[in-house]
Amino acid sequence: MNKPGLSHILTFRNTAIALVVTWTLLFIVVPTLMIAVVSVLQRDARTFVTPAFSLESYMALADPVYLKIFGKSFAYAAMTTLLCLLVGFPFAFFLARTRKRWQKPLLLLVIIPFWTSSLIRTYALIIILKANGIINTWLRAAGIIKLPLEILYTDIAVYIGLVYTLLPFMILPLYASLEKLDFRLVEAAFDLGARPVQVFTRIILPLSLPGIMAGAIMVFLPAMGLFYVPDLLGGAKSMLLGNLIKNQFLVAGNWPFGSAVSVFLTMLMLGLMAIYFKTMKRINTSVMEEA
Amino acid sequence: MALLKRSYLTLVYLFLYIPILVLIVYSFNAAKYATVWKGATLKWYAKLFENEMLMDAMVNSITVAVTSSxxxxxxxxxxxxxxxxxRFTGRKPLYAMVYTTMMSPDIVMGISLVCLFVILGLKLGFITLLLAHVTFCLPFVIVTVYARISGFDPAVIDAAKDLGAGEFQIFRHIILPMTAPAVAAGWLLSFTLSLDDVIVSFFVTGPEFEILPLKIYSMVRLGVKPEVNALCTLMFIFxxxxVxxxxYLVKEKTK
Structure with a gap:
């Protein structure tokens, strides 16, 4: 048998495979594994890590100081997800009920702000919210308030910033599932004497569950990582998981601990995705059974 | 109901657009700090083009975005x-990995890549930024194009093969023309993702190579000059x- 020549190995097929496999392995798989390894190493002030096994970082995760940050970060992200859902659901619903030829342009209008730098938009919020900013100037000019409202550098500002940045990520999946919803079902339910609340909880909500879950994941996870939003809008008081990871890496130089937090965040993501796919599967099979 | 619907939609659009409109209006405001309107001016645009630091950062950002996309x-x-x-070994787990990367928080990718670069001994700057941006754009392109290919009739590819087309010819003459809209969409998405990224870039770039979002990030904390409003307006229009x-390009192609 002939040895395969170079021209045989360098086929188009092999090049395509090699390119994507190499890139994914080198820049996605290897770095992910490295973080997992670093998280169980010992800290070293000079070279960042020493090759000695230690569960120190994971033990530190249970420290009340950090538990408090986790709790707070969760609360921020959960509240942001809820707010996005409350604002986004009626929006997506109305959008899905608009005339077909208007839907595409209206949807494009939701996406356009997302194409501009979110940092720039966060900065625009500062102009609006600050003590001598637009809201306060107008309210004072109208004589509604005497002293400026303190909005910037509070939790309210952080929520406004997070919802503002992440709202499109909630609207898009919600719209996708509401648009597919067959409204004859809603009409049928009304004809059979269902009350509006029943129609909502029994028909609209279950049928849009995949969209709600997808949107919740798309908002919840980034909400914990967007360190620049609390940094700029909340002053130094508020801390997200993202701020913690960033500070552990860049300020404290504690790589193992920063990695441990990041592993934790990755696990959380995988958990949420597993729940999502399981629910989707259950919905699909229950639909099949009913059909 | 119609009125409620219309006013609710308008309200949310206002929430999404007011900050952008404020930036645009401010970029023409003659007053430097005050929130009052002191007449229209183009002086911040003139100052912007004289501000070498900002212009350099913008050129850097665009270079990275064009190359990486x-x-x-x-x-x-x-x-x-x-x-x-x-069919190759590890196809399924790798595709799952690509998919998960798209969902994973930016900060996780940022720190894992900076670990890799430091251990490889790469100097943080243009090259590391480029590698990182290609990495976070890649999954979006793969998934967009994959969705389009799987919508094809596979018989077209089989027919080409039966007629003697090689793999490259199939790619060049069938797959590429048919996926063109998805490829264009993937490119545009990559370009804007790269231009917009703050979190990953924050970790993987060095002090010598500053890009616009990070420049603005450090400026916002120290107090922003009105030139930034002008710059943001230009970027928004761009x-x-x-988009x-x-x-329209994608529309033309699919016709």
Whole structure:
């Protein structure tokens, strides 16, 4: 048998495979594994890590100081997800009920702000919210308030910033599932004497569950990582998981601990995705059974 | 109901657009700090073009965005084809990995890449930024193009094969023309993702190579000059035009 020549190995097929496999392995798989390894190493002030096994970082995760940050970060992200859902659901619903030829342009209008730098938009919020900013100037000019409202550098500002940045990520999946919803079902339910609340909880909500879950994941996870939003809008008081990871890496130089937090965040993501796919599967099979 | 619907939609659009409109209006405001309107001016635009630091950062940002989006689109398109058409070891787990990367928080990718670069001994700057941007754009291109390929009638590819077309010819004459809208969409998405990224770039770039979002980030904390409003306005108009252009390009192609 002939040895395969170079021209045989360098086929188009092999090049395509090699390119994507190499890139994914080198820049996605290897770095992910490295973080997992670093998280169980010992800290070293000079070279960042020493090759000695230690569960120190994971033990530190249970420290009340950090538990408090986790709790707070969760609360921020959960509240942001809820707010996005409350604002986004009626929006997506109305959008899905608009005339077909208007839907595409209206949807494009939701996406356009997302194409501009979110940092720039966060900065625009500062102009609006600050003590001598637009809201306060107008309210004072109208004589509604005497002293400026303190909005910037509070939790309210952080929520406004997070919802503002992440709202499109909630609207898009919600719209996708509401648009597919067959409204004859809603009409049928009304004809059979269902009350509006029943129609909502029994028909609209279950049928849009995949969209709600997808949107919740798309908002919840980034909400914990967007360190620049609390940094700029909340002053130094508020801390997200993202701020913690960033500070552990860049300020404290504690790589193992920063990695441990990041592993934790990755696990959380995988958990949420597993729940999502399981629910989707259950919905699909229950639909099949009913059909 | 119609009135409620219309006013609610308008309200949310106002929430999304007011900050952008404020920036645009402010970029023409003669007053430097006050929130009052002191007449229209173009002086901040003139100052912007004199501000070398900002202009350098903008050029750097655009260079990274153009290069990384092109590389990501090239590898991603070939990758989508490989994942769809070829059978190789680790195909499924790798595709799952690509998919998960798209969902994973930016900060996780940022720190894992900075670990890799430091251990490899790469100097943080243009090259590391480029590698990182290609990496986070790649999954979006792969998934977009893959979705389009799997919508094809596979008989077309089989027919070409029966008629003696090689793998490259199939790619060049069938897959590429048919996936063109998805490839264009993937490229545009990559370009804007790269231009917009703050979190990953924050970790993987060095002090010598500053890009616009990070420059603005450090400026916002120290107090922003009105030139930044002018810059943001220009960037907004630029992205708006390219999105509209891409929209029409894709439309033309699919006709």
């Amino acid at each position: 092109i590389v990501a689109t090239a590898i991603g398109t070939l990758g989508a084809l490989a994942f769809y058409r070829y 992205t708006l035009l390219s 509209i252009a891409a929209h």
